[in-house]
Amino acid sequence: MTPNQPATSVPHPIGDSVTRVDAKEKVIGAALFSDDLQFGPGLLYARIKRSPHPHALIKRIDTSKAQALPGVKAVVTGESFPGMTGLYLQDRHIFCRDRVRYVGDPVAGVAAVSEAIAEQAVELIEVEYEPLQGVFDPEFGATSEAPVLHPDLGKYKVQNFIFPKPGTNISNHFRIRKGDVDAAWSQCAAIVEHSYRIPHIQHVPIEPHVAVAKVDENGKVTLWGTSQSPFAQRNLIAIALGISQSDVEVIAPYVGGGFGCKAGVSMEALAVAVASKTKGKPVKLRLTREEEFYTAFVRQGMVAHFKMGCDAQGRLLAMQNRFYWDGGAYTEYGVNITRASGYSSSGPYDVPNVKTDSFCVYTNHPVGGPMRGFGMPEMHTGLEQCIDELALAIEMDPVQFRRINCVQGGDTLVTGMTMHPTGLSECLDKAAKAIDWGRKVAPSAPNKRRGKGIAAMWKAPAMSPNASSSAKVALNEDGTVTVSVGGQDIGQGSFTIAAQMAAAALGVPIDWVRVATPLDTNYSPYEWQTVASRLTWSMGNAVAAAARDARQQILELVAKAWNEKIEDLDIVDGNVISYKSEETISLKNIAIYGLPLPNDQGWIGGPVLGRGNFMPTYVTGLNAETGQGPRAVVHYTTGVQAVEVEVDLDTGKVQVLRGVGAFDVGKAINPEMVKAQMEGGFVQGMSTALFESLQLKEGVLQNPSFVDYRIATTSDVPMDIQSIIVEVPQDDGPWGARGVGEHSMVPTVAAIANAIYDAIGIRVGAPPYSAEKVYLAMVDAGLVKEMEG
Amino acid sequence: MTINAHPELPDFDYVRPATLMEASQFLAQHAGEARPLCGGTDIFVRMRDGLWHDRYLVDVKKLDGTANLACDAAGLTIGAGVSMNRVIAEAAVRQNYPLLAEACCSVASHQLRTRATIVGNLCNASPAGDTIGACLVLGGRLRVHGTDGFREIPLEGFFTGPGKNTLRPGDIVTAIHFAPLPAHSAGTYIKLGRNTWSDLSIVGLTAFGYPDETAASGYRFKIAMASVAPTPLLAHKAQDFLAENPPNLQSFDQAARLASAACSPIDDVRSSARYRKLMVYQLTKKALQQTWEKLTR
Structure with a gap:
């Protein structure tokens, strides 16, 4: 049996919607999350002193009063931690040493016998700052007039596919030069040009970040925490502290939502640093929701300029894109979002001439990091509106326009890579049919306008080219199976997928399989990170x-x-069966004890322990000047969403009436969980389309709580969300599977924007499309009359 | 400190006096450091956020009459300790004061309404208070117990600024009382939030009307506006206009303009002043039309 068999002959339970392995535990409240873990009376509590300035030099830190406060066990500053950290670009210290770069930047940490005392001690720490001019716009930040936020950029360690420009705020400049864009414009029958500004948003998991760290007398570190990347944390913390990876143990219980913000290392390093001064005593740091908003990863803001043109028949001829990513104070992770948006910058289309410049720019905003979609929702929001505009410019139906241009197996992609077989056309047709594309429906009231919109997408796993996975499968006395993985289940269901795949490949019933939790880097096999929608595929x-x-x-x-x-x-x-002798024997009792030889002549066998790993070996580098290379990525997942909306002319409120998603997942290992991902992504995408934005004023967050950072609730979500699974198998995926966790929130904003345009004939511009923004746009366009007098 | 994040509540003493007088005296003696506690849905949040630092919270929920909800020929009396969910669940309220039930339903979430109280909402004196408009247009009167004993004050005039009211140290609002409503009256509350549930209002618009022979138009209307001025506001000019002019789409439109002109909203993180003014106009028209439909049904 190979995992790459065609979809028709897959063994059970592949393709079965088995119950999640963690369902009961979570539903009855027995599942343990990081904050549930008990550490006894010796536990200390940490709080962090943070910068009130978006950009300033640190002139002096006086911790003496804090140190003298009864109950305080340690006060630490950046002085003790010269090491740097960062996933793709090492541009962060654990605590700021000479300069703060965003409101919330950690300056000092306290460990005390209670949270309240730690909080008091933080207030007693005196920090003298010299405020500096800040950078609050990425396009300005990329110019030579902007103050340079990282003067040492040229000295930072960086992975070889990231291209910083020392002496500027540009921490990565990714280029695509395919064909001849300048020559192509003259052949275009229509050209559209638009700019879009995408606001910062946040992941808002229901569980804020928690970390408990202990450092023993020998310097060995143990970290318990809310993590989607226990091994990446082990590695980055070891590097930052200058110790061996084998002396760091990360234990990761269940996670209450990640969406990217618990990838890499962020606040965990603070807990470890503080604990290094309280040897033997565990130190707990948990972020309040406000700290979560101020200091956890945010989705980067973006300013995007698109120009694209097509011929009279609707063939896309050229695209020219300039992306300015608002990377925030540190871009250790964001630099690769810049790269990902560059190598996917044509969108899911076959375009002969493409010129892209994607810049990651340091600003004095919160730290940009990975979030569901990794740059693709931001990029597709503008790109897919331009595609609609271009179709309308040549008076072609937007679905037909996409049908003509959408990427097919065998196409030469924007990086020169050859596209593998993909079901994007099928997704397009099925989504259009499901939303009754082309059929106008009367609005529900005279003061409402109704419209439909559609948007396509693609996304590749964005990661180090050799990001790898490993797994162990051990059999127990009774024939049951324990699967060990190092990839975290952040709610998407990867533990269940692991159990299904082990059951299928081994030949045992699904209820014989257990997944070893919690993850523990000392006992779980290596996994890079739970990111990039890569677990079903790579860990699988x-x-x-x-x-x-x-x-x-x-x-x-x-x-x-x-x-x-x-x-x-x-x-x-x-049961082991013989097709020849028709003998059969149960796995019970043989997987550990082996089998006796006849006549009591001894035994054969022994405990069965299977091992497996996977690393993509075929991803190549790209030319720094042109972005061209044989294989930029492992593969692309493609899909389409369509929506129907109604706009209230009296208030500007946009209501999403129904939504459809169709995605090519290669093979749905668990169809119900795939649909749950499609629905969840649609809801999160809708929430970002209508409500979500971190309102930053001169670097200061204006809405750091759920009072004013609104997210969609059940009552905002349409009752009718249809999820359509398309399966064109992936040649390097288990049973043909590829990931779908992120993809379902990629086209949502664009689909809703296109539907709003269909309803009222207005491009509202930057999301979120709040009632206010839509209403004032309608007033400004003369669609509704402003009250007189 | 820019990042106003406190992990837990500060220390405070929970005080539960045996009598109203004991409570009033305690509050008067500890003016500035003690606060009456009803549902606590705002108090605890503000204390946790570091905005309020009271040493004492004086629970008034079980004091004389504060747990009572009475609806009879004398009108409706809602004690300070009565939760909004209890108000909503009371058939007599839904029957005779549906506007009040409607307003309660728009507050936060079901979970919070099991604690939140109307009296607490009023004393909190937020310009955005969702039940304040209904209490104003229904002519609510507050029963207040101070160190001198009981007195009754009309709700109109009670609000003096954002979070500010006319209560003095030692005062406890024990209940709000409404007289029986005029025959054939009807009302509407429209809350415009950013999303459907549990938001603070961008604009809250309450309209209430009833036939009245003393009015030239034959009808009297009341209009209350939330989140568009430092205090909850009655649109007096619009109300007067509707008493003089026959109720129809045209006069509702004119009244809506007057209402919009009367408010003085600000730009904040929730909305621009411009949008708020425009929405007062739109929602006043809508609320009047809906109220009129109910009156003439």
């Missing part, structure tokens, strides 16, 4: 390999015992 390949390894060991044992050939044996429903 490793789990399937480990299960096949275990299977092989069992079959070898039984073949020897029965004196048969392995090819004649199979494992079905937990």
Whole structure:
């Protein structure tokens, strides 16, 4: 059996919507999250002194009063921690040393016997600042007039596919030069040009960040925390502290939502740093919701300029894009978002001439980091509105326009890579049909206008080219199976997928399989991170390999015992069977104890432990000047969303009446969970389209709580969300699967914007499309009359 | 400190006096450091946020009559300790004072309304208070217990600024009282938030009307506006205009213009002043039309 068989002959439970392995535990409240863990009376509590300035030099820090406060056990500053950290670009210290770069930047930390005392001590720390001019706009930040926020940029360690420009605020400049854009414009029958500004938003997981760190006398670090990346945290913390990865243990219980903000390292390093001064005593740091808003990763803001043109038949001929990413104070992670948006900058279209410049720019805004979609929702928001505009410019139906241009297997992509087979056309047709594209429906009231919109998308896993996975499959006395993985389940269901794949590859019932939790870097096999929608695909390949390894060991044992050939044996429903002798034996009792030889002449076999790993070995570098190379990414997941909306002319309120999503997932390992991802992404995308924005004024956040950072609730969400699974198998995916966790929020804003345009004939501009923004746009366009007098 | 984040509540003493007089005296003796506690849905949030620093919270929920909800020939009396969900659940309220139930339903979420009280909402004196408009247009009167005993004050005039009212140290609002409503009256509350549930209003618009022979138009209307001025506001000019002019789309439009002109909103994180003014116009028209439909049904 190979994991790449065609979709028609997959073994159960692949393709079955089995119940999640963690469902009961979570529903009855038994599942343990980081804040639930008990550490006894010795536990200390940390609070952090943070910068009130968006940009300033630190002139002096006086911690003496804080240190003298009874109950305070340690006060730490950046002085003790010269090491730098960062995933793709090491541009952060754990605590600021000479300069603060955003409101909330950590300056000092306190450990005390209670949170209240730690809080008091933080107030007693005196910091003298010299405020500096800030950078609050990425386009300005990229110019030579802007103050330089990281004068040492040229000295930072950086991965070889990131291109910083020392002496400026540009921490990555990614270029695409495909074909000849300048020559193509003259052949275009229509050209559209638009600029879009995308606001910062946040992940808002229901569970804020929590970290508990302990450093023992030998310097060994143990970290418990809310993590979607235990191994990345182990690695980055070891590097920052200058210790061995083997001396850092990260234990990661269940996570109450991640969406990217619990990837890489952020506040965990603070807890570790503080704990290093309270040897032997665990130190707990939990962010309040306000700190979460101020200091956890945000989705970067963006200013995007698009120019695109097509011929009279609707063939896209050229695209020219300039993206200015508002990376915030540190861009250790954001630099790769800049790159990802560059190598995908044509959108899911076959475009012969493309010129893209994607800049990651330091600003004095909160730290940009990974968020569901990794640059793709931001980019597609503008790009897919321009596609609609271009279709309208040549009087072509937007669905037809996309049908003509959408990417197909065999196309030469924007990076020169050849596209693998993809079901984007099928997604387009199915989504259009489901939304009754082309059929106008009367609005529900005279003061309302109704419209439909559609948008397509693509996204590749954005990661280091060799990001890898491993897995272990161990059998127990009774034949049950324990699967060990290092990839965290952040609610998307990856543990269930691991169990399904192990069951299928091994040949045991799904209820014989357990997944070893919590993740612990000392015992769980290595996994890069739960990001990039890569677990089903990458970790899945490793789990399937480990299960096949275990299977092989069992079959070898039984073949020897029965004196048969392995090819004649199979494992079905937990029994080894022979197609030749028609013998059968249960896995119970043989997977640990082995089998006796005849006449009590000894034993063969022993505990069965399968191992498997997966690393993509075929992703190549891209030319720094042109962005061209044989294979930029492992693969692309494609899809389409369509919506129907109603706009209230009296208030400007946009109501999404129904939504449709169709995505090519290669193979749905668990169709109900795939649909849950499609629905969840649609809701989150809708929420960002209508409500969400971090309102930053001169670097200061104006809405750091749920009072004024609004997200969609159940009553804002349409009752009718349809999710359509398309399956064109992926050649390097287990049973043909590829990821879908992020993709379902990529086209949503654009689809809703296109529907609003269809309803009222106005492009409202920057999201969110709040009632106020839509109403005032209607007033300004003369669609509704402003009250006189 | 820019990042106003406190992980927990500050220390305070919870005080539960045996009598109203004891409560009033305690509050008067600790003026500036003690506060009456009803549902606590605002108090605890403000204390946790570091905005309020009271040493004592004086629970008034079980004091004489504060737990009572009475609806009879004398009108409706809602004690200070009566939760909004209890108000909503009371059939007599839904029957005779539907506007009040409607306003309560728009407050926060069901969970919070099991604690939140109308009297607390009034004393909090937020310009955005969702139940204040209904209490104003229905002519609510507050029963106040101070160190000198009971007195009754009309709600109109009670609000003096954002979070400010005319209460003196030692005063406890024990209940709000409404006289029986005029026959054939009807009202409407329209709350415009950023999203559907549990938001603070960008604009809250309450309209109430009833037939009145003493009015030239034959009808009297009351209009209250939330989140568009430092205090909850009655649109007096619009009300007067409607008493003089026959109720129809044209006069509702004119009244809406007058209402909009009477408010003085600010730009804030929730909305611009411009949008608020425009929405007062739109929502006043809508609320009057809906109220008129109910009156003539």
